[in-house]
Amino acid sequence: MALLEILLADDPILRQKSKKVRQIDSSIQRLMDDMLETMHDAHGVGLAAPQVGQLLRVIVIHLPEQEPLALVNPEVVKREGQRVVEEGCLSIPGWRGEVTRSVTVTVKALNRHGKQIRIKAAEDLLAQALEHEIDHLDGVLYIDHLTRPDKLWKIPPREEEGSPEEPEPALVG
Ligand code: CO
Secondary structure (H helix, E strand, O other): OOOOOOOOOOOOOHOOOOOOOOOOHHHHHHHHHHHHHHHHHHHOOOOEEHHHOOOEEEEEEEOOOOOOOOEEEEEEEEOOOOEEEEEOOOOOOOOOEEEEEOEEEEEEEOOOOOOEEEEEOOOOOOHHHHHHHHHOOOOOOOOHEEEOOOOOOOOOOOOOOOOOOOOOOOEOO
């Protein structure tokens, strides 16, 4: 596995639309593994392939105390309700914003073995992460969903490893 470089928000690649994956071969599985490693290293809970310079419809999500998810060609098939949440992105380090997201999100996708799966999430970090990462595949960033243009603020730099700290507030990735 390898750590990949995470592109920052001023990179035009992040505003492009990613292509569907036609075949889940070993290069795609390797990409998923590298994305998970890169995401863990950066302390995020999600990462989308365009963030590492690959314009492919692949995302990974790993929430605390859950199994990691690696999804190919994920698609939101249903969303309901609206809620206001705090959000961050590994491509916009040092910032948080207040955004509008759906309450429930249903996603269909292929897993790393090419099996069709369906995920329903309600009012939780998974629902938020699914919308955030799938947005990346269409060139959309969370700052496009701010509740107001001024609802974006700087956060202090991360404390050193091992020091006591608050849990990351909904840093998505
Ligand atoms: Co992001």
